[in-house]
Amino acid sequence: MKLSRLGEFGLIDRIRRKAAVGRGVRLGIGDDAAWVDHPRGSSLITADLLIEDIHFDLKWTSLKDLGYKSLAVNLSDIAAMGGIPAYVMLSLGIPAHFESEQIDELYRGINSLAKKHGVTVVGGDTNMAGSLLISVCVIGHPINRPIRRSGAHVGDDIYVTGTLGDAALGLSLLRQKRRRHSRALGQLLTRHHRPTPRIAAGALLARRELPTAMIDISDGLIQDLGHICAASRVGALIQQDKLPLSRAYRELAGKTAMRCALSGGEDYELLFCAAPRQRKRIEALSSQASVAITRIGTCAPVASGIGVVDASGAAVAVKARGHDHFKKQ
Amino acid sequence: MKLSRLGEFGLIDRIRRKAAVGRGVRLGIGDDAAWVDHPRGSSLITADLLIEDIHFDLKWTSLKDLGYKSLAVNLSDIAAMGGIPAYVMLSLGIPAHFESEQIDELYRGINSLAKKHGVTVVGGDTNMAGSLLISVCVIGHPINRPIRRSGAHVGDDIYVTGTLGDAALGLSLLRQKRRRHSRALGQLLTRHHRPTPRIAAGALLARRELPTAMIDISDGLIQDLGHICAASRVGALIQQDKLPLSRAYRELAGKTAMRCALSGGEDYELLFCAAPRQRKRIEALSSQASVAITRIGTCAPVASGIGVVDASGAAVAVKARGHDHFKKQ
Helix, strand or coil, X not given: CEHHHHHHHHHHHHHHHHCCCCCCEEECCCCCCEEEECCCCEEEEEEEEEEECCCECXXXXXXXXXXXXXXXXXXXXXXXXCXXXXXXXXXXXXXXXXXXHHHHHHHHHHHHHHHHCCCEEEEEEEEECCCCEEEEEEEEEEXXXXXXXXXXXXXXXXXXXXXXXXXXXXXXXXXXXXCCCCHHHHHHHHHHHCCCCCHHHHHHHHHCCCCCEEEECCCCHHHHHHHHHHHHCCEEEEEHHHCCCCHHHHHHXXXXXXXXXXXXXXXXXXXXXXXXXXXXXXXXXHHHCCCCEEEEEEEECHHHCEEEECCCCCECCCCCCCCCCCCCC | XXXXXXXXXXXXXXXXXXXXXXXXXXECCCCCCEEEECCCCEEEEEEEEEEECCCECCCCCCXXXXXXXXXXXXXXXXXXXXXXXEEEEEEXXXXXXXXXXXXXXXXXXXXXXXXXXXXXXXXXXXXXXXXXXXXXXXXXXXXXXXXXXXXXXXXXXXXXXXXXXXXXXXXXXXXXXXXXXXXXXHHHHHHHHCCCCCHHHHXXXXXXXXXXXXXXXXXCHHHHHHHHHHHHCCEEEEEHHHCCCCHHHHHHCHHHCCHHHHHCCCCCCEEEEECHHHHHHHHHHHHHCCCCEXXXXXXXXXXXXXXXXXXXXXXXXXXXXXXXXXXXX
């Protein structure tokens, strides 16, 4: 049905009827504000604004995947603080030509991930817009003290969850229109379209107070490591041969070699630092969190900056910068 | 400075340095998520997405006013639940040609209102976009039980704060380019550009548990009254001659007469219902909240719908609908 027939309030009602309601929601969609419980005395809040043709292209992304990913990137931010996500505010700008079934499709993606993590869409705003806009705000609860970017020390180990570079390599191959649909390419594209927020890993790490600093990799390993280093006033030395790569990445990386793993964005893996004495506890945690956790380097004095070395110990030149929304690159 | 020179992280840093930090903020702008205190066990959350050329036109609105208003409309939603606003997440989509000073100007408007109410911008997202996008999410604390739209009873009095129609009349005169800048027009335009969220009135009403239902008037009196009536399953009878009008409105309304007061949006006054036995307490509250509170009608049985009568008791025809973002009008 055309949205112009359904109308704003018809659409809101349709969204409300389809939304799953989780714990803690006293009042969800449909009043001036949502009203929610907080089991703990403090909250974590994060937000992202996704804009058509800047962050996504509907030629290459289904609305269902887009809905999933819009929520996933915010859940990932809560995970990176060592928190548990709870409530979602979702505001949409919708082109006039959209059909209500397309909005249903977007919500199907959102709801599938929301259900998995017991989070609820409690409100938002719907508007007409020239292109599709998705603004997400997620509120969560910290486990113990939230893990900031600023606590890393010289000598700390540096770890990542999962594998690196898959999302960026998948996107790059998609853009090259090398669309022979191999299984490996499919796996990379799934990583690009449906990243896994590492909520269980983040929560376990926070519960045991293991990381000294943590961030999620949205802009690329080197750039996001740069945020930890800047906030913690440390440098870092990364061992390139330790970077965890998926089988699909190894199969398809070709000439890009390590570039996507070092500088490619949108992996939404956790990057964290921890004292060397915690190695055994972190190894043990990997199987509980159902995700690989790999030690990839060490925090160095701030003066040494961020360096990457290959297996022979020789310095590797890396583009220090992943993504900046404004700077001309 | 061009944003392309300052860069995304330069801009975030600039915003962070200029933001006033209020109570309860453990960690504001600059990490994966903000971390905030909740003095009470539950929260109110509201969000709005404002889109250039849909919700505002930079030809007619200064960036400072736009910043002010973007926050005001969200604070108004918290006021309409009888809550106190606390934290703001602000996501921006910024055209590439913008200068950083223009973003400063937007923040000047936001910060002036934020300071007044002790709220803090704790985070958000900044992106490049084709046109200016402002996405605001506000988190607040309820006072007693939040006041919903659904509690009105047949026989309840209907009240509004302040005066009605000023913002819509001001905008309409602006669009007619009748820009002889009289003092009265200036007053109407101030009401359009810098609406006053009725936080003190909402909080006092909630503290004394006076309203049975409450909403803020964003889409026009009749339409927003319609939301209360639908949620509470009541009808309403409004006495047109009781509608509170400003002197500026009376001076400039001309042929539009009561149309803006009945159906014009963006007044951001509170509309609420209360039992007749509360009349004296509500009168007394008006002076404490420093805003007029006017009784304008009565809740009727649902079957009678929403009616408006003039001073002689004759029915007045009104456009039932204020604004719908999708429906063709």
